[in-house]
Amino acid sequence: DIQMTQSPSSLSLSVGDRVTITCRASQGISKYLAWYQQKPGKVPKLLIYAGSTLQSGVPSRFSGSGSGTDFTLTITSLQPEDVATYYCQRYNGDPFTFGGGTRVEIK
Amino acid sequence: EVQLLESGGGLLQPGESLRLSCAASGFAFKNYAMNWVRQAPGKGLEWVASISDNAAVTYYSDSVKGRFTISRDNSNDTLDLQMTSLRVDDTAVYYCAKARSATVVAALNAWGQGNLVTVSS
Numbered sequence: 001d002i003q004m005t006q007s008p009s010s011l012s013l014s015v016g017d018r019v020t021i022t023c024r025a026s027q028g029i030s031k032y033l034a035w036y037q038q039k040p041g042k043v044p045k046l047l048i049y050a051g052s053t054l055q056s057g058v059p060s061r062f063s064g065s066g067s068g069t070d071f072t073l074t075i076t077s078l079q080p081e082d083v084a085t086y087y088c089q090r091y092n093g094d095p096f097t098f099g100g101g102t103r104v105e106i107k
Numbered sequence: 108e109v110q111l112l113e114s115g116g117g118l119l120q121p122g123e124s125l126r127l128s129c130a131a132s133g134f135a136f137k138n139y140a141m142n143w144v145r146q147a148p149g150k151g152l153e154w155v156a157s158i159s160d161n162a163a164v165t166y167y168s169d170s171v172k173g174r175f176t177i178s179r180d181n182s183n184d185t186l187d188l189q190m191t192s193l194r195v196d197d198t199a200v201y202y203c204a205k206a207r208s209a210t211v212v213a214a215l216n217a218w219g220q221g222n223l224v225t226v227s228s
Binding site: 001032034036038043044045046049050055085087089091092093094095096097098099100101 | 142144151152157169202204207211213214215216217218220221
């Protein structure tokens with residue numbers, strides 16, 4: 001099975017900082033990669049699909065890039081409401097594996 | 108507005124069975140693949156099962172294969188997860204999630220509020 005590895009597992013940055021989260025697939029998955037945001041105590045929310053397409057309604061400070069095995073989620077200017085755990089997920093085939101998550105906190 | 112409302116969770120003993128349901132509204136349910144995703148307490152997201160729009164295709168994670176069955180009723184806009192031979196490590200919040208397309212090869216763009224299943228002796 002294809003494994004999805006996220007890094008870092010957690011980070012603490014200041015408001016306004018640039019956030020970069022990486023997701024690596026153990027085999028190529030083309031652009032079949034989604035990013036989700038889960039705020040504390042809340043339901044997951046789709047941010048990006050197809051590696052880089054922003055879901056409707058998601059702020060433009062979020063962006064995704066990559067294809068094949070290496071993907072990146074970027075928040076250009078961290079805001080207090082971005083405190084959450086972020087997950088990547090491959091969906092090119094079974095099993096539709098999630099990464100382990102990256103917890104983002106404000107310093 | 109897309110709404111997914113799960114029901115059926117509870118406290119069970121190992122080996123017991125349970126059926127979760129998800130009532131969908133606000134979209135053409137029959138045109139979209141659906142999924143179950145779970146999250147153990149304090150842990151990350153784990154994909155459980157997927158079903159295509161017409162139920163022709165289903166997939167399961169290895170951890171539930173042979174024990175869980177995903178199904179749907181496109182006449183009543185409902186998604187079910189029949190869980191048998193429950194184990195302590197099945198304890199989790201179970202989310203019903205809508206795919207972006209008819210096929211299971213799609214990101215999940217709407218999620219239910221989650222339903223807690225606790226398996227304990």
